[in-house]
Structures are given as C-alpha cells and as structure tokens.
Amino acid sequence: MTDSHNAPETKAHSLEAHAEHDRMMQIFESFREANDERFAEIEKRMNGDVLSEEKVDRIAKALDEQERRVERLAMKSMRPAMGRDETGDAGRPSERRQAFEAYMRGGDETALRRLEAKAMSQGTGADGGFLVPDETETEIGRRLAAISPVRSLAAIRTVSGSVLKKPFAITGAQTGWVGETDQRPETSAPQLAELTFPTMELYAMPAATNALLDDAAVDIDRWIGEEVEQAFAAQESKAFVTGDGVNKPRGLMNYPVVDESAWGWGKVGSVKTGADGGFAAGTAADALIDLIYSLKACYRQNGAFMMNRRTQGLVRKLKDGDGNYLWQPPSAVGARASLMGFPVVEAEDMPDPAAGANAILFADFQRFYLIVDRQGVRVLRDPYSAKPYVLFYTTKRVGGGIQDFDAGKVLTFAA
Structure with missing residues (x-):
C-alpha cells in the first residue's frame, strides 16, 4: 500500500536531511579544530584552558543536536506510508x-x-x-x-x-570428524x-x-x-x-x-x-x-x-596514538556514527x-x-x-x- 500524498513530503524530508548532514559534517570539523587546540594547550601548559574547554563543550552540544536533527529527518524520509492507495x-x-x-x-x-x-x-x-x-x-x-x-x-x-x-x-552443538566408512560415535549430550x-x-x-x-x-x-x-x-x-x-x-x-x-x-x-x-x-x-x-x-x-549521549560526548574527544579521532560522524544520511570502525547506537x-x-x-x-x-x-x-x-x-x-x-x-x- 502506498500513499501518493506522502511522496512530495518524503522527498522534501530527504533533501532536507542531506542538507542537515552536510551541516553536521561542518560542525564536526569545527569540533575537531577546537578539540585539537585544547589538546595542544594541555600539552603546552600541562592543563587545559577554561575557555577552550567551554568552546569544545559548546560545539559538542551543537553536534549532538545536529545529529539528532539528521536522524529525525532521515526517519521521516524512510518512514513507510500507512495510507490507502487511491x-x-x-x-x-x-x-x-x-x-x-x-x-x-x-x-x-x-x-x-x-x-x-x-x-x-x-x-x-x-x-x-x-x-x-x-x-x-x-x-x-x-x-x-x-x-x-x-x-x-x-x-x-x-x-x-x-x-x-x-x-x-551453553556448550555449543556437539560435533566431530569421521571417515567415510568409519563408525559414527555417539556424541556427548550438550549442556542446555x-x-x-x-x-x-x-x-x-x-x-x-x-x-x-x-x-x-x-x-x-x-x-x-x-x-x-x-x-x-x-x-x-x-x-x-x-x-x-x-x-x-x-x-x-x-x-x-x-x-x-x-x-x-x-x-x-x-x-x-x-x-x-x-x-x-x-x-x-x-x-x-x-x-x-x-x-x-x-x-x-x-x-x-x-x-x-553523555558517554558518546566523552569518547568523541578521544584520539589514537597517531592523532586520529576514534569517533567518526555518520558517513551518510541514515548511517550510524562509528567508534573504531564499529557502529555506535545511542x-x-x-x-x-x-x-x-x-x-x-x-x-x-x-x-x-x-x-x-x-x-x-x-x-x-x-x-x-x-x-x-x-x-x-x-x-x-x-x-x-x-x-x-x-x-x-x-x-x-x-x-
């Protein structure tokens, strides 16, 4: 079943979702720059600057809000219609x-x-x-x-x-190897x-x-x-x-x-x-x-x-030994953020x-x-x-x- 009245609305949501995703990637770039500055100050002074910390937290909150906005729009664009076909x-x-x-x-x-x-x-x-x-x-x-x-x-x-x-x-299926003409020994009972x-x-x-x-x-x-x-x-x-x-x-x-x-x-x-x-x-x-x-x-x-989201905000600031961020934003509308290559679900x-x-x-x-x-x-x-x-x-x-x-x-x- 389809609802023809939903088609323009769904297309509009899809276009808006892609535009908001681009905006989210721009915010993430700003976040990386601010967080890199924070790391540099920590290494130089052995402690972080309060203004830098506040800037990173402010951009992180904006990134959270933008990510949720993209998710909502992606959901609307992919939502199946429940209306009648006329x-x-x-x-x-x-x-x-x-x-x-x-x-x-x-x-x-x-x-x-x-x-x-x-x-x-x-x-x-x-x-x-x-x-x-x-x-x-x-x-x-x-x-x-x-x-x-x-x-x-x-x-x-x-x-x-x-x-x-x-x-x-609990112990998995009981299996074993046998030759073509060998007797099939009785397997031990599995622990269920x-x-x-x-x-x-x-x-x-x-x-x-x-x-x-x-x-x-x-x-x-x-x-x-x-x-x-x-x-x-x-x-x-x-x-x-x-x-x-x-x-x-x-x-x-x-x-x-x-x-x-x-x-x-x-x-x-x-x-x-x-x-x-x-x-x-x-x-x-x-x-x-x-x-x-x-x-x-x-x-x-x-x-x-x-x-x-509070834990995700913490891991978003983490880097590996080569200075690469462990957390990465969704690569496309409808995709999930990733941490060390694995999907992140909030x-x-x-x-x-x-x-x-x-x-x-x-x-x-x-x-x-x-x-x-x-x-x-x-x-x-x-x-x-x-x-x-x-x-x-x-x-x-x-x-x-x-x-x-x-x-x-x-x-x-x-x-």
Whole structure:
C-alpha cells in the first residue's frame, strides 16, 4: 500500500536531511579544530584552558543536536506510508480494514464481529477491544524498529502465546570428524539451558476529537500508528535497557556483571577502563580495543557499541596514538556514527559515565538480546471517559531478555 500524498513530503524530508548532514559534517570539523587546540594547550601548559574547554563543550552540544536533527529527518524520509492507495480496485482497503475504520470512526462493531464469526475466531479480549488489521500492526512494528535503539539491533521473534521458552546449548552443538566408512560415535549430550521470555502488556491511550474522526481525509491507520509509536518506543526502550522483568521485559543492563576473567553463563563480562569515572590517561584506545577483543570473532564481526549521549560526548574527544579521532560522524544520511570502525547506537537509558558505571556495551545484538512480540495489537474505543474526546486504549504484549551471554561485554569505568 502506498500513499501518493506522502511522496512530495518524503522527498522534501530527504533533501532536507542531506542538507542537515552536510551541516553536521561542518560542525564536526569545527569540533575537531577546537578539540585539537585544547589538546595542544594541555600539552603546552600541562592543563587545559577554561575557555577552550567551554568552546569544545559548546560545539559538542551543537553536534549532538545536529545529529539528532539528521536522524529525525532521515526517519521521516524512510518512514513507510500507512495510507490507502487511491488508484483503483487493486488498492481498495480490505474488508477487515474497512470494518476496523468503521469501528474507529463511529464505534460500529457490527462488521468486525461478523468477520470474526465468519473466521471462527475471537478478536476481542477480556477487557474488550479489537485487533488492528495485519497491515497496521506490521507498520507499527516497522515504525518502532526505526526509532527504538535496542529494537533496531536485537533479534525479534513473534509468537502467538504469552511465553516463549527457548532451549540454548551453553556448550555449543556437539560435533566431530569421521571417515567415510568409519563408525559414527555417539556424541556427548550438550549442556542446555532453558530461557523463558514472558510477554507483558504495554499500552498507550491516544485521544481524538470527533471532528478528526469525522474527517474523511484523515487516514485513521496512519493516525493511530503515529500516535502510539512514540509512546510505545519510549517505554520499550527504557525496559529493554533497565527493565527488571516485573511486568516488563528484562533489560540488557539488569543482569549480574562480573570481571571478564570470572565470566560464566548467566552473567555479563566486564572490561575496565583503568580509571574511576573515565579513561586512564593515554590508554583510552587500549581499553576500547580490550573491550572489542573480549568478544569471540564470531560475535565481534557483527559488533556495535551502545551508550548514551553523555558517554558518546566523552569518547568523541578521544584520539589514537597517531592523532586520529576514534569517533567518526555518520558517513551518510541514515548511517550510524562509528567508534573504531564499529557502529555506535545511542540509548538514553544507558548509564552515565561515572565511577563503577557500566557505561558502554559492545555486542552482537542479534545474538545477545531477544525481543519477543506477541501477535496482535488491540484497540478499545472509549468515548465516555474523557468527553468530548474519544480515547483509544491501544495495547500490545512484548517481552525481552538476554539469550546469549557470550555475545556482549560491557566497559566499566573503574580502575
């Protein structure tokens, strides 16, 4: 499905995103020049000038804002349309979608209930409400993946039940070599762990006026998708990082962290920076290299860094022994910034750089963290609780947790 009305708007966003990306590269050049001056003063005077520090911090904040602006515009230009195609019968909305729109606009449940009876299924839950059409659910999922940092990287599994139970071979698959005519010896039993990922209910409650619902030009599918995506993404992002697993997913930073030398299944290995609250002087690159190479090669080749903007502001100032900056801005619109050649993903719920903080995570997120979506997004229309507005109680069920403890390591800001 396409929306012809979106094409000029999408093209405009794309052109603006490229212009803002060029502006971001100019700001980064200014940042490098200011930071180089700061380094030169430190080497000359053995301490930095206050004005130089303030200048670098000011340009760094401008760079952060510009990077977020480019990301927002890139997201708008790549965002899939949810509108109807008005080019004839081929683009006509499905019967279920027409029935769902009648329910959303006027509360008419008749067609939806008839379709459920025909399919011998029940779309309403204990609290009422109806499942959104499949295409609307798919587009909501795509929108969430575009703006949720963990969801954009992690593995995602869709299930029909409330819990996913997944066996995992801790010791790996048992294999061996044999000749063509040799007997096949029995392999030893693998050591298995059963991982359980329950799905929890996440809700949003957008409100609409009757005037908006009566307006035939308003695409209800697109409206509900845009209204719930930000609410869902904000709650999901926090839970995927710090969630305690109680009525929410268990976050990737909610597991025991131990020194890499003492690592075991069920824990996340840690590499230290060598200084409390920061990097040891002259060894920042070494600490990051140690973190990268603490992952096995099979995970490292797909590795990415995750940190919040304050930590990213710290690593942005770092250089290697040859004076090259370790952090580089996105090379194009829609690309990610990189650190030592690996993508950097910004997640605001990651810890700030402080003494003992596990502020940087390096992982193959596809193998490290699993997100479980239960099939079905449900909407309950409520025209009574907040008159004259109509509330749409929208729910989805989602879970998450670490699935392979060997696929991710953290950098701890400690001596």
